[in-house]
Amino acid sequence: MQLTDHEKAMLDGRDGPAVQKAMDLLMRYGEALGAQRLVETNNVCATITATTPFQRDFALAGGGMDAVFSEFSLDSQQVVQVPKFKTFTSHLQLGFDPNQPEKMGLSEEIVRFYDKSERHVAGLGAHILNTCTPYQVGNVPTRGEHCAWMESSAVVYCNSVLGGRTNTEGRESCGAAMLTGRIPDWGYHLDAPRRATHVVELDVEVESVQDWGLLGYYIGDLVQERVPVVYSRRGIGRVPNLPRLKHFGAAASSSGGVEMYHIVGVTPEAFTLEQALGGNRPVEVFHYGEAQRRATYEKINATGKDAEIQYVMLGCPHYTIEQIREAAELIEGRKVHENCELWIFTPRAIKSVADRNGYTKIIEDAGGILMTDSCSAMSRAVPKGTRTVALDSAKQAHYLPAILGVQAWFGTTAQCIDAACTGRWNGGYA
């Protein structure tokens, strides 16, 4: 890789051993990719804190929080003292909600260790947004801004909806970026890889949040890590809003590895089909009609067998304030069934709005809980005795059966709230 004088100096240790280790990792990573150079970034979204008993023991074995950062965020087996982060840095979601230790099955000791870790990285400059949706709460990249983001659902939103430029980074490459302000100039930082490779032509209207989740899951399965462009001869009807695109991208990046998509007439690099393709001849043109929609629904619901539900989880990716409002309206005056629990996940900042608007109280009065920082897939936490869950997220329905061995039903938010209140899955294809 070609380095600038500044980058060479960082690699040679001018800025200390932590920055040197960060540059060393970026070199190994960039050469693995086949990148030619690094690109400047001042926007990193990452998991940084220590949350597991394994990391706690790692810290206690010597070196403390610096040892955790050295190994898990820099792939450095030498413990280096970590300086303040150079870049604007946002913390992503965690392996639990530290404010719900009982529900999450957390010992007091782990919560204390996490709090210490949170204070530590906050002191280094990580902003404790603690969400998979940083673009909801203060980190909204502008078009063309080079970023180093983790979290596949946030990456696909950044690239596709906002026009920011990021690859799907990992914990270690983000750690290196925070200390250097650099990331390999490869993939979606460049123009050509952003152009569409596959066309998906809509033969049915795609309108509801569930519709967009189904379409995303279908597309991810088909194109895997390529770049799809969604197109309708009649034009995309109702313009999809944030919850729809959030769900769409999360689904496409779960069934496949989609990191960038276009929707003609909606997303910023696709005013026309021709612009989205940028001269590419489509590898394939797929049609999405009623048969594809139905088959996708069946696929996401493949594990759902039992009608009795013990758990309903909403908020994957983290709910917007309008989704919390919808859930509150649906459940107001009803009660969560005695054999069932309802957990809803949202960023801390949005929960504080929900508190003020009274939505939190409505949900709690009904017996549900508004949680932050995590989700069940991240935390592996579900109510005791959970065998079957109901979800309004294709992504969560993709991951939970694999991670926890539970059955999952996927449906609309209204079907999920109804399941929470009756303890039964009465949903179905609609």
Place this chain on the structure above:
Amino acid sequence: MSESATQQCVAGMDSVIVIHGRKVVPGVAEGEALVTRDRISGWGGIDSRTGTIVETRHELRGQSFAGKVLVFPGAKGSSGWSAAFHLARLMNVAPAAFLFNEMTTKIALGAVVSHAPSMTDFDRDPLECIATGDWVKVDADRGVVEITKRGQCAG
């Protein structure tokens, strides 16, 4: 890949097959091959503590990649890919080597932090040349993979 190359791959029962590629992570390793045509999810797709594939509907579900030469098309899914394989290394259950076709940031970083010799950009498709159970020597520094077909020793 040319037709003759395919035939060479298939006809390799009584000889060592050699294929060439680009170094992704330096080093030399050998082990039994574990081959899949399904892409692999890291976080949520593997159990890092046991080195096992857990993804629903994955053709390798329940199988261990610990100490194996993992041969697969590429990575998919969560950005926790590297962290999942990083943890597998700390648990001593990482693959011995990675051989794959599709370069992504997930697989590049995951291979780097696994410290497992890794290669891509092959002159012949490793998915065609290598079957589960074959003995595979990976010399990423020289860009060479040597494949001894299973059954050769017995037969």
